[in-house]
Amino acid sequence: MHWNVHVQASAGAFTLDAxxxxxxxxxxVIGPNGSGKTTLLRIIAGTCRPLxxxxxxxxxxxxxxxxxxxxxxxxxRVGYVPQGYGLFPHLTVLDxxxxxxxxxxxxxxxxERRRIAAELLxxxxxxxxxxxxxxxxxGGEKQRVALARALLPVPELLLLDEPLAALDVxxxxxxxxxxxxxxxxxxxxxxxxTHDARDVHALGSPVVYALEEGRVVQSGSAEHLANCPGTAFxxxxxxxxxxxxxxxxxxxxMHRRSNAGGILSTGLSSPSAATPDT
Amino acid sequence: xLAAVPMLLILAxxxxxxxxxxxxxxxxxxxxxxxxxxxxWLSARTTLISLAVMVLAGTPLAWWMASRPxxxxxxxxxxxxxxxxxxxxxxxIALLETFGRNGLFxxxxxxxGVQIPFTTAAVVAAQIVVSAPFYVQAAAxxxxxxxxxLLIVARTLGHSPAxxxxxxxxxxxLPGMVAxxxxxxxxxxxxxxxxxxxxxxxxxxTQTMPLAIYTALESDARVAVALSLVLVxxxxxxxxxxxxxxxxxxxxxGLASGAGGPPGRGLPRA
Numbered sequence: 001m002h003w004n005v006h007v008q009a010s011a012g013a014f015t016l017d018a019x020x021x022x023x024x025x026x027x028x029v030i031g032p033n034g035s036g037k038t039t040l041l042r043i044i045a046g047t048c049r050p051l052x053x054x055x056x057x058x059x060x061x062x063x064x065x066x067x068x069x070x071x072x073x074x075x076x077r078v079g080y081v082p083q084g085y086g087l088f089p090h091l092t093v094l095d096x097x098x099x100x101x102x103x104x105x106x107x108x109x110x111x112e113r114r115r116i117a118a119e120l121l122x123x124x125x126x127x128x129x130x131x132x133x134x135x136x137x138x139g140g141e142k143q144r145v146a147l148a149r150a151l152l153p154v155p156e157l158l159l160l161d162e163p164l165a166a167l168d169v170x171x172x173x174x175x176x177x178x179x180x181x182x183x184x185x186x187x188x189x190x191x192x193x194t195h196d197a198r199d200v201h202a203l204g205s206p207v208v209y210a211l212e213e214g215r216v217v218q219s220g221s222a223e224h225l226a227n228c229p230g231t232a233f234x235x236x237x238x239x240x241x242x243x244x245x246x247x248x249x250x251x252x253x254m255h256r257r258s259n260a261g262g263i264l265s266t267g268l269s270s271p272s273a274a275t276p277d278t
Numbered sequence: 279x280l281a282a283v284p285m286l287l288i289l290a291x292x293x294x295x296x297x298x299x300x301x302x303x304x305x306x307x308x309x310x311x312x313x314x315x316x317x318x319w320l321s322a323r324t325t326l327i328s329l330a331v332m333v334l335a336g337t338p339l340a341w342w343m344a345s346r347p348x349x350x351x352x353x354x355x356x357x358x359x360x361x362x363x364x365x366x367x368x369x370x371i372a373l374l375e376t377f378g379r380n381g382l383f384x385x386x387x388x389x390x391g392v393q394i395p396f397t398t399a400a401v402v403a404a405q406i407v408v409s410a411p412f413y414v415q416a417a418a419x420x421x422x423x424x425x426x427x428l429l430i431v432a433r434t435l436g437h438s439p440a441x442x443x444x445x446x447x448x449x450x451x452l453p454g455m456v457a458x459x460x461x462x463x464x465x466x467x468x469x470x471x472x473x474x475x476x477x478x479x480x481x482x483x484t485q486t487m488p489l490a491i492y493t494a495l496e497s498d499a500r501v502a503v504a505l506s507l508v509l510v511x512x513x514x515x516x517x518x519x520x521x522x523x524x525x526x527x528x529x530x531x532g533l534a535s536g537a538g539g540p541p542g543r544g545l546p547r548a
Contacts, residue, residue, distance in 0.1 A: 047430045073433035080434040082427035090449045102445070104436035133530075153436055 007053030016214035026190035026203045031211035037193045041159045045080045046073035079155030083162045085146040087134035094130040100153035124148045140171035158190040176202040210234045300503045308504025316482045317490035325466045328405040336414040344421030362411045370475025400477035405466035416458020420451035460520040
């Protein structure tokens, strides 16, 4: 399924003008703090209104400012996992996960939605967490639960805001593999904001967007951005993990694995590495 | 440490003196006095109505104030704060200027045959005007502490704004809302100045507990003390949820600190 986003927004002196598109594989957005990544995700989720723009998800138009269309967030079928995971502290893990079936057209009666939530929790290796409250979970456990909760209503696009940022190194390694496994297993279109180059590799994203001061300054494959960085930030981003990158790239392991998993679709219209918004 | 003692004494000694002022027999005699029961009943009725109005009408205002940062909401916030700093007697006069015979709505009301001043409705109005700001501010503070991301997530999970409000914002703000409601109720229970000026001191109709104490003091101090002790008891009962509820709720969810509880109340780790 193809999706694309083109939005302009402004808040005070800050202007956001970004164009993104993708298919079934997760797309990665990188950028320094304050570059508008979170605002972009909120606009796609529908809780932040841009000045103008168009968001299309498969055949559905979620936003078309010219036509006066703006689908409310609850009808967009866009999942969102914020940076702090956004778990409801007053609900158990099971009820957090079942929350997506507690209202709206997908509403199910209590016992049924708990059963469905419990099945999904078991599927994502978190069955043992079901009766606990979020405050008692570790960061990695919170992220797993938040991901399960976002996946339960089967969103057509999943937004993850720095999913690994708050975790320590060991938890990060485990969860990175976990994320890659569950996102690709469900071939879920996703936008993953990250500031860690290793996430880009783990997710096997065909396209990376570099966002700076509200604009997409460069986009393309991770190799392309690593080899021909357009800005100092992009250079630093990939430089920090340069060793990992070349080491992994050399045997071409990532490519083979990605193709085997069907992530890199051959017909993918990979945006050029030029700056589209000038 | 020693410097903390004077204020503690200033706060505690008068109440201890009140408790020690009368024997159980005096209190029983006071409770049998004809002023006592009508005033108690009127206070209970009017403050419960005031509380209901404050919560039903104050919660939407608090939510609006909390979810719309900016100049307009700051102006509204100042307006809400005003009755806290304006003396209750002045609020009584202001109410007379609004609903009195020659007031803003006076002619309109009297053409409808409705009289508000010096009725039980006036007692309720006086209590609301003086107490509601305490509830609205506490609820707005509690709503502001609800993480915006939680509401966004609730929406993306298929919940309408109303559903996100009732299922996420209200449960998380509940300790703060309850604390604010208890504070506002206590304030309404003690309302004197605005009630005296706007509603008068008519036994059975507008003579609430504080006014009955004032009246009783002129004839029988024992009745005044008995009424006062009942008010102290009621206030202590109100203080209980105020202090314990945020802790209890925090513990239930395994939180280190109460979500949306009153400020500055550290909670024991669960």
